[in-house]
Amino acid sequence: MNYNFDSDEAVKKRKKIIKEIIIWTVEIIAVILLAYFLVKYAVEKTTVVSESMETTLQEGDKLIINKLAYRFSKPERFDVIVFKQSGREHSYYNIKRIIGLPGETVQIKDGVVYINDEPIKEKSVVEAINNPGLASEPITLEDKEYFVLGDNRNLSEDSRFANIGNVVFDDIIGKAWIRLKPFNFVNELNPVIETSEETKEETKE
CATH class of the missing domain: 2.10.109.10 (Umud Fragment, subunit A)
Known part of the structure; x- marks a missing residue:
């Protein structure tokens, strides 16, 4: 029985990339929400x-x-x-x-x-x-x-x-x-x- 190791490695790489993209997207959304919260509810700059x-x-x-x-x-x-x-x-x-x-x-x-x-x-x-x-x-x-x-x-x-x-x-x-x-x-x-x-x-x- 032949096992396709190259295909298995490719699937793992794709999953890793997708996971990194999801984490990166969540972090960006979290930063945006935190910035919004700080300006809206916590601190503000004025003159x-x-x-x-x-x-x-x-x-x-x-x-x-x-x-x-x-x-x-x-x-x-x-x-x-x-x-x-x-x-x-x-x-x-x-x-x-x-x-x-x-x-x-x-x-x-x-x-x-x-x-x-x-x-x-x-x-x-x-x-x-x-x-x-x-x-x-x-x-x-x-x-x-x-x-x-x-x-x-x-x-x-x-x-x-x-x-x-x-x-x-x-x-x-x-x-x-x-x-x-x-x-x-x-x-x-x-x-x-x-x-x-x-x-x-x-x-x-």
């Missing part, structure tokens, strides 16, 4: 388009948005968020810092932000506010509403003004996470440097 967050962020800075940040936790005070308000005509993202949280009452008096009648302790270096806008009177935030301000307090359109107003949770794209150039985490930019009493006394001397 700062105004001076409203100076000196923390400069106009033209490239940022990475963490779009998963608020799927597992709620926004916190002083988070820098990226949002796009529903029904607004402009196509760019707004970038501001959260100051007031749902259920709180916000008011700006004598250039200082008050939350529930208590002045807040700023975590970033900011100027006193010249124009309190709508917040000259107490603003009580509803459920899922956030009061936001730009760090450039006297050159920012934010929750003090009717064209922005309070930001609702569903309009938040994500948390401003990383500044690409020069590289840094956004929450580490422009911090208030706390000085101890001893350091203050030494400075006076």
Whole structure:
């Protein structure tokens, strides 16, 4: 009985090639799906388009948005968020810092932000506010509403003004996470440097 070894080897080679093609195709599909998932649900790149967050962020800075940040936790005070308000005509993202949280009452008096009648302790270096806008009177935030301000307090359109107003949770794209150039985490930019009493006394001397 004669056995066709050449034919058997050819079949094995064809099966191997088909297997490699299938694996290669699956890997390509997996990479495409992963890239889609990352852009759609995890991270996104954006550009700062105004001076409203100076000196923390400069106009033209490239940022990475963490779009998963608020799927597992709620926004916190002083988070820098990226949002796009529903029904607004402009196509760019707004970038501001959260100051007031749902259920709180916000008011700006004598250039200082008050939350529930208590002045807040700023975590970033900011100027006193010249124009309190709508917040000259107490603003009580509803459920899922956030009061936001730009760090450039006297050159920012934010929750003090009717064209922005309070930001609702569903309009938040994500948390401003990383500044690409020069590289840094956004929450580490422009911090208030706390000085101890001893350091203050030494400075006076």
